[in-house]
Amino acid sequence: MxxxxxxxxxxxxxxxxxxxxxxxxxxxxxxxxxxxxxxxxxxxxxxxxxxxxxxxxxxxxxxxxxxxxxxxxxxxxxxxxxxxxxxxxxxxxxxxxxHPIELLPHAAEAVAAVAETHRVLLITKGDLLDQERKLAQSGLGEMFDGVEIVSAKTPPVYHAIFDRHGDGAAHAMMVGNSMKSDVVPAIEAGGWGVYVPHGLTWEIEHADAPEQAARYRELPDLGALASLVRAIG
Missing domain, CATH: 1.10.150.240 (Putative phosphatase; domain 2)
Structure with a gap:
């Protein structure tokens, strides 16, 4: 099952x-x-x-x-x-x-914790070489089952990624600090969208929170992610 x-x-x-x-x-x-x-x-x-x-x-x-x-x-x-x-x-x-990479609080622990029980992906926008450099310097690379560096994060993109690497968007969660790119389109694709606010967010990435969506969650930081994942089951 x-x-x-x-x-x-x-x-x-x-x-x-x-x-x-x-x-x-x-x-x-x-x-x-x-x-x-x-x-x-x-x-x-x-x-x-x-x-x-x-x-x-x-x-x-x-x-x-x-x-x-x-x-x-x-x-x-x-x-x-x-x-x-x-x-x-x-x-x-x-x-x-x-510039050297500086991990945010709880980042390494959160990825390691959910990687023990779930398929874990890195899904990011940006320049290919720069994103590859940052991932290599982060020390997190070996924890991920797949890495997708994309030009845009849209519902069709999430559908394709979660179909390719997992059991489809309905059984997937996207975690990020951008309401516009990480949360809203993942929910529209049929998955969970977890918003982890960051003190600085590029103006282009702002969007209204989908407060009424059943699969929308907000966490104060990544330290609460493992508990949320366990609760969803």
Whole structure:
């Protein structure tokens, strides 16, 4: 007899390890470099608009973020941005790509605990090389039964992944900090969606919580995940 829950999917960035805070630090430096041309709020809005436009071209991740900063710098300076500013933005992106991985509290313990009884997957968006680097440095790689680095997280994507690696979405759970990418589409695919809030979440990943959904759960941190998994059965 198939159990209620056989497969657990984990998001990576800001669910298992820190990520968004490095983007915020780099954006603060971007605003300093262009302070003579625009105020911080205006720059933030222009950068966010550029990122939204560019997702279809560059996907998610640091490289697209750097290209969006450069594009915004060119736009707000009316093509007069100094070359040293462009160079510094490129170097800031390179620093982000070299930054060591720092796991979030309870991440390793949570993955190890559910891996003892369930099929465990890493399902993440972003640049392939960067996500592979972070997973390798995290020390968690050997715990996962499968790794999926995707361009988007939609109900059809979750259906395909949980069919390929498990017993279908109906017997799967997705755990993450993004309501828009991790929780809502997993529930729409027929699985459980578990929201683990992070203090910093990219504006593009915001969405309303599916409070009325029977398979929606929210946890204060990953330390409560193993108990939830046992309760679902």
């Amino acid at each position: 198939t159990r209620n829950l056989t497969t657990i999917g984990f998001d990576a960035d800001d669910t298992l390890w820190h990520n968004e805070r490095f983007f915020k630090l780099t954006q603060a430096r971007f605003q300093e470099l262009l302070a003579d041309y625009a105020d911080p709020d205006h720059l933030a809005g222009r950068l966010l608009a550029a990122e939204k436009r560019n997702i279809a071209h560059y996907g998610f991740g640091i490289k697209g973020f750097v290209l969006s900063m450069i594009e915004t710098a060119i736009d707000v300076t009316e093509d007069r941005v100094p070359a040293p500013v462009i160079r510094e933005l490129i170097e800031a992106g390179q620093d982000m790509l070299r």
